[in-house]
Amino acid sequence: DAKTTQPTSMDCAEGRAANLPCNHSTISGNEYVYWYRQIHSQGPQYIIHGLKNNETNEMASLIITEDRKSSTLILPHATLRDTAVYYCIVRVANTGNQFYFGTGTSLTVIP
Amino acid sequence: GAGVSQSPSNKVTEKGKDVELRCDPISGHTALYWYRQSLGQGLEFLIYFQGNSAPDKSGLPSDRFSAERTGGSVSTLTIQRTQQEDSAVYLCASSFSGETGYTFGSGTRLTVV
Numbered sequence: 001d002a003k004t005t006q007p008t009s010m011d012c013a014e015g016r017a018a019n020l021p022c023n024h025s026t027i028s029g030n031e032y033v034y035w036y037r038q039i040h041s042q043g044p045q046y047i048i049h050g051l052k053n054n055e056t057n058e059m060a061s062l063i064i065t066e067d068r069k070s071s072t073l074i075l076p077h078a079t080l081r082d083t084a085v086y087y088c089i090v091r092v093a094n095t096g097n098q099f100y101f102g103t104g105t106s107l108t109v110i111p
Numbered sequence: 112g113a114g115v116s117q118s119p120s121n122k123v124t125e126k127g128k129d130v131e132l133r134c135d136p137i138s139g140h141t142a143l144y145w146y147r148q149s150l151g152q153g154l155e156f157l158i159y160f161q162g163n164s165a166p167d168k169s170g171l172p173s174d175r176f177s178a179e180r181t182g183g184s185v186s187t188l189t190i191q192r193t194q195q196e197d198s199a200v201y202l203c204a205s206s207f208s209g210e211t212g213y214t215f216g217s218g219t220r221l222t223v224v
Contacts, residue, residue, distance in 0.1 A: 098156040
């Protein structure tokens with residue numbers, strides 16, 4: 001699976017949009033972009049995934065560039081409970097391939 | 112159950128003892144993964160089960176580690192002759208075959224003293 005690059009840490013003011021970037025310049029045509037987050041002392045939580053179209057669900061939006069070499073996870077109105085480590089992962093869907101969790105981005109939402 | 116259940120939530124063991132960690136996946140989920148996470152580190156893949164296929168054991172760090180999945184449901188991860196470097200949170204995840212996101216349990220925190 002392709003590797004991803006994320007900033008180590010980010011801050012965001014409570015109530016503002018949090019935009020978390022991810023570079024995946026070597027992504028293959030059949031690899032999806034997945035986002036998970038891990039709140040302290042809990043297991044990772046699935047957020048969203050996409051192939052090439054932008055996606056939105058009740059938790060977040062995923063914007064994927066046209067060349068698919070990068071993406072941005074958007075939390076539209078960050079709350080204190082969104083403070084977590086956010087992992088961007090690329091993986092071929094519908095296979096047994098494991099998820100490779102890198103070091104992620106540590107997002108701190110500030111009151 | 113509604114989620115992935117892991118037991119025990121915490122385990123303290125003496126160096127050299129064997130431990131068994133249990134994972135109850137979401138009913139109907141055919142795929143099951145074990146990961147571990149050392150303090151302040153990312154997640155490390157250990158093993159993957161998919162239906163009746165042979166498990167992918169490529170992530171097991173040594174032959175002291177083994178896992179089984181009985182009846183396609185409950186899984187146990189066994190660590191023999193535990194060492195201090197085995198101390199970590201052991202996480203289990205399950206999903207329907209090859210689909211979207213995986214649901215993780217809350218993990219078992221293993222401390223080897």
